[in-house]
Amino acid sequence: MAVNNLYNIATLIKRLEAVASRLEDVASSTASLGLHPGEADIVRDIATVLAPISTNPPEPQRQFSGAALARPPEDLPVDVTLFDTFVQTGIDPFLELSQKIGGVVAEQATLLKKGFDAQRRILLIISQAKKPHGDKAAEKAYGNLLQPIEDVISSIRRIQQENRGTSAFNMLSTVADGSFALTWTAVESRPWKQAEESLTMAHFFGNKVLKEHPRGSLEAQWVETFYALFTELASFLREAYPYGITWNSQGDALGSVVTRDAA
Incomplete structure (x- = not known):
């Protein structure tokens, strides 16, 4: 997929961001770590040097499928640019096949897309906000x-349960089990594990669909696209x-960014 062509530059940028963020965390908790004032100053200096690099990265080469973005690409953080490419190359084909099948399958797929849209908003907001540190409001x-x-x-699981016993149940269960991958935004370490585990869960019902329908059928393509x-x-x-x-x-308080986004 086209998103892979952006990974090399994005990986370096994201790791610089992670290092800068963790150094900020260390600098803000020097007392608990037992650092001397001079050591704390060094940590802050390193974080100050890295932060501009991570927050103002060079523009990656973009390879979009042609779908319009909500904002011009040059205004988007690299995180959101990468995510948009992933959506266009991953979600859109699955949504298209789901619409061809129609009914509750299409309805459920639309909800899945809505979940990824919510993630995009989260990434856009967090790219402008400081991480909450014991701030209850944030x-x-x-x-x-x-x-x-x-x-x-x-909502995805409700559709699954409401259609138990129907011919679409295995397809609906595939998406319902896989949908737990959407919670990766709340996972602080190795979030890809959430996606991998959810995909493993989805295989149980997805493989049933593959057994029920011949290779090359619309339903089989649907499962393969979901797995992909x-x-x-x-x-x-x-x-x-x-x-x-x-x-x-170096961002603003989360509450301020959320308020600004909603305006």
Whole structure:
């Protein structure tokens, strides 16, 4: 997929961001770590040097499928640019096949896309915000930011349960089990594991669909595209977010960014 062509430059940028963020964490908790004032100053100096590099990276070469973005590419953080490419090359083909099948399968796929849209908003906001450090208001704002993803997963599973015993149940169960991968934004370390484990869960019902329908059929293509989607998600997360989502150490308070985004 085209998103792979962006990984090399993005990986370096994301790791610089992660290092800068962790150095900021260390500098903000020097007392608990037992660092001397001079050592703390060194940590802060290193973080100050790295932060501009991570927050103002060189523009990666973009290879989009042609779908319009909500904002011009030059205004987007590299995180969101990568995510947009992943969506266009991964989610869109799955959504197209789901629409061809129609009915509750299409309805559920639309909800899955809504979940990825919510993740895009999270990435855009976090790229402008500092990580909450014991700030209850910011932590509450973060919880509210994640709530739409929880709502999507609940709606996806509701459709599954309401159609138990129907011919579409195995397909609906495939998506329901895989949808837990959407929670990766709340995982602080190795979020790709969440995608891999969710894909493994989805195999149980997905493989049943493959047994029920001949190779090359619309349903078989649908399952294979779903598998490819979450395989690509795991690869994307492994490269772009090896330590979880990266906050902006020089950004604004999360509550302020959320308010500004909603305006």
